[in-house]
Amino acid sequence: MPVAKRMVELTQNASWIRKMFEEGLRLAAIHGAENVFDLSIGNPNVDPPEAFQEALQEAAADCRPGVHGYMPNAGYKEAREAVAEYLTRDQGVPVSGDNVVMTVGAGGALNVIFRTVMDPGDEAIVSKPYFVEYANYLDNHLAKLTPVASKPDFDLDLDAISAAINPATRVMLVNSPNNPTGRIYPLETLRALGELLERKSREIGRIIYLVSDEPYRRIVFDGNRVPPVFAAYPSTLIATSYSKELSLAGERIGYVAANPAAPGIETIMPGLILANRVLGYINAPALMQRVITRLQGVEVDVALYQRNRDLLYETLTGAGYDVFKPQGAFYMFPRSPIPDDMAFAKELLEQLVLVTPGSGFGTPGYFRIAFCVESRVVEAALPIFRQLGEKYFGGASA
């Protein structure tokens, strides 16, 4: 066999999201990009904010010796301190630069965390639906994902989480605002989760980490705010990136931040830094570290996303679809009109509308719409959603 056995298995489960992304590129080449309505991937096509362009020009013009060379594996001191200052404001607890490690995006951040705290055989619990890549990231470290049910409104189901915790549980993974539902977990849910993890950690005699994957934190609607996880539980690690809030997904810049109150923080931080190195990331890209140092608290204009959300939500509910109204992020997770979500996605695909089947999020019977696209793409897709609603719900629309 030319590739590893593990790789063969992995290939067979290749991501639906990426499949759709590649399918979109293929269809665009045939029908012209303007005739394909790709709502399948969280690749923001909103331009980065103007402040980014300025910061980038200046960073690129910087010719001081060594500016493109190695720096300590944790990242530039200035970048770490800028992030810490932002987190101190945002999380409401004092965070120092020593509690931050700059990473190759959130994908890098999560792998760094898993490598640091998880041994082979350890488990991470996640609430369904979930970003399917989590299972692959855990599998890198021979750890396992344990998906549990969420409540009907996609809030965390603490009873389900409690029932799933066992001596192998090492991580509770939350993602808020959630991909694919757009759900924000309220502070009282996080606090109750914190109490549960506190109690269960004592029971099993090992710390269960709360890992908060929050790249959509600054993409919120209707004046919503994402509650701070550091306030809810001491053993919390944040993984995030600037991919979504600054539209920089291809540049691979993000960070891990550890709650300074976490027991064992003095061994956690060297672990994270070492993991960043040995996993081959070495450090987050130098130039982008310098860029984001100056862009703390800056974000893209979310008005476009909110407009897309409103258009889609009104049309879909009007056409009879059952859908949770996203509070943040740029995804919507309607129930599929037919139980077979893959068949429904295929039906949309025939009309050149690309979505991702719920099966790609461990939750068949739904589909995900990514609305981080120009409004014209959303608008072009609306009649097709309406028409299929008509077909399956038989004129349930207003």
Next chain:
Amino acid sequence: MPVAKRMVELTQNASWIRKMFEEGLRLAAIHGAENVFDLSIGNPNVDPPEAFQEALQEAAADCRPGVHGYMPNAGYKEAREAVAEYLTRDQGVPVSGDNVVMTVGAGGALNVIFRTVMDPGDEAIVSKPYFVEYANYLDNHLAKLTPVASKPDFDLDLDAISAAINPATRVMLVNSPNNPTGRIYPLETLRALGELLERKSREIGRIIYLVSDEPYRRIVFDGNRVPPVFAAYPSTLIATSYSKELSLAGERIGYVAANPAAPGIETIMPGLILANRVLGYINAPALMQRVITRLQGVEVDVALYQRNRDLLYETLTGAGYDVFKPQGAFYMFPRSPIPDDMAFAKELLEQLVLVTPGSGFGTPGYFRIAFCVESRVVEAALPIFRQLGEKYFGGASA
């Protein structure tokens, strides 16, 4: 325990190179950077070539929508094709963009390769001395490094390699020009290695890959040329980066290239691309992909490195040190005047000269000098090497 058991073990083996790097920063803060002579890390302080600055400015000024967004996990088509064109010239066999995956540096490239072809328990053979991080990269995938002796002139010892091959052997890892010796493996050695791997693969009934880590390929002295590995063996994978040849170590840009003649190439490539995604790299940084697309075959001015090498080589041999004359890269690996290489490195450290003990390369009794620094740093260290030579070799100098 706050961190994983695996992480505790890893921390205990933390890299000598990085320890020295951090120690250098600490000493620089105390004594002033100009009074510390840091010859411990391969962080080129030679400026990137002028063509890089131009390409970077232009890439940074590019405001087209989506230029900082995701692209296919393998990288931009243009970047892959530019690399393939270069490889076609350099390796003497036709390489297509489809055989290239852009990566987060060579560290990313090696991890992508190991994740793709190695299962837990598999082994990679490497010739001593070797870059110690290889063991950590393999350990990420629960694979194992098997170091074997090299010849006295640091060329590959094919008998030692042959004796080490067993049914678990999956990779033969070579690094030419070599870190830390500066050795280039001649074509006849690579050809003989290819024949050996061909025969042994048949014997054990599984392909043994030749993995060539070659970030120093374009840093060569005295008109040397690094022979093409693709010509030597079909199942060859190249891992490399622009870190050294363009002085961009912090920017994390490199690639994997697979020999188009490799059996099973049609499953190897999707495996590499998928590994790049699931390991959390997702893709090589977008901006730097666009930059290096325009810089194929460009490199820093190696005259400075050659001057440093000559200064060091003359002084060290003159002072009685036993040292192989580097043919490429920017490292030198003299025998330590006393058997205890750590004690010798400490002795240098007391005089503010930082080197890396040979133990950091699996080869005690030697030490590594990294001469990718300004000549004034090398010049300042010369009297100290001379003085310690005097002390231990008692005036063996000319």
